[in-house]
Amino acid sequence: MRYTYDELAKMIDHSLLHPTMTDRELAAGCRLAKKYRVASVCIKPYAVKMAAKLLKGSDVAVGAVVGFPHGSSTTESKRYETEIACRDGATEIDMVINIGKALAGDWAYVDKDIQAVVREARKRGAIVKVIFENDFLTGDPIKKKLCRLCEKAGADFVKTSTGYGFVKGADGTYSYQGATEHDLVLMRKTVSRKVQVKAAGGVRDLDALMHVRDLGTTRCGATATAAMLEDYKRRVKAERMGSSGSSGSSGSLGRGGY
Secondary structure (H helix, E strand, O other), X not given: OOOOHHHHHOOEEEEEOOOOOOHHHHHHXXXXXXXXXXXXXXXXXXXXXXXXXXXXXXXOEEEEEEOOOOOOOOHHHHHHHHHHHHHHOOOEEEEEOOHHHHHHOOHHHHHHHHHHHHHHHHHOOOEEEEEOOHHHOOOHHHHHHHHHHHHHHOOOEEEOOOOOOOEEOOOOOEEOOOOOHXXXXXXXXXXXXXXXXXXXXXXXXXXXXXXXXXXXXXXXXXXXXXXXXXXXXXXXXXXXXXOOOOOOOOOOOOOOOO
């Protein structure tokens, strides 16, 4: 294997954001994250206190979403959400930009929105990942502009997607790409090395996880955490026994979903 277990596990923000998740499921997700020693849980704001308690004494961080999933909260609401999340124990904040304002080219508003969250998080010792929701954006120039604004504002990460930005087609059906190779390469090239890149939406297997790391991505939102890391263990064991242990998967991206 070209990466160690810790290198891959510490890429994963274990996502606990589905709207139907109960408190019992959220707690189980925190225990799973602790078991597999991932980077963080990315959890609903109201559950941050519970996650902080369950993960106390581990090296798994507690992350909270802000303005999730559509980014349409007021700037002050996002700032206050950040304050509450940090007060409750979050050390990482994943905020969603105001997508409509970005599409309209109201960059002053978008900049102010991001800066408000970054300032509040900084005061409380938390890092910020800024979610673009690339499926909703109309081209590379907008994504590049957002990357530059995030870096200027002091954000720690730029992030592709929420996992929930489904686009309605002309035939009435919904589709979603999420993290794509094109966007990850674009975002990595646009920001400096001071800013990291997070993939989210559609990274569901070990080959895809390793592929996004190959592209320079350092964090990945995932729900298939156990499957990916158990596959890693299986392959390492197979290699030790003289077998390749390969799944034969190409690690394809852009399949969307959470």
